[in-house]
């Protein structure tokens with residue numbers, strides 16, 4: 001063991017987060033829902049996919065339904081997993097990783113009940129009009145590549 005390895009901290013397991021690409025229609029998506037964070041200060045004002053951390057012992061899908069109910073007040077139907085580059089996960093900085101599903105509203109109207117200042121439906125045309133969190137940008141690129149009622153973004 002080198003001195004460097006001796007002092008290197010053990011790599012902590014990533015914390016699992018789940019998120020939804022909530023679209024107006026799974027069959028023919030033309031709009032995606034973005035939610036503006038209110039905390040922590042370094043992320044406040046940034047826009048993200050609704051979702052949150054998985055509780056201990058909770059399944060990923062159960063966590064996603066719970067977070068969507070608590071945060072934006074909707075019941076959803078889940079569609080496909082939007083697979084990320086790391087075994088299906090999307091990296092969120094050094095501490096977190098996120099699984100993302102397409103979803104549509106089954107009941108309720110999305111509202112910023114908890115943790116968000118605002119929620120907004122965005123078309124392909126205006127999807128870059130808001131400052132997405134850095135980690136979310138490749139996810140939004142992937143959403144556009146799948147199709148959001150318009151051609152994929154080219155640059």
Ligand SMILES: Nc1nc2c([nH]c(=O)n2[C@H]2C[C@H](O)[C@@H](COP(=O)(O)OP(=O)(O)OP(=O)(O)O)O2)c(=O)[nH]1
Pocket residue numbers: 017018019043048049050051052053054067092093096115133135136
């Ligand atoms: N929910 C969500 N979190 C994201 C996204 N992008 C991104 O970098 N993150 C980060 C922000 C947070 O550091 C972490 C998820 O934590 P969270 O604050 O949403 O989780 P939570 O709802 O369970 O919050 P809390 O109860 O622990 O306060 O992942 C995203 O699109 N959605």
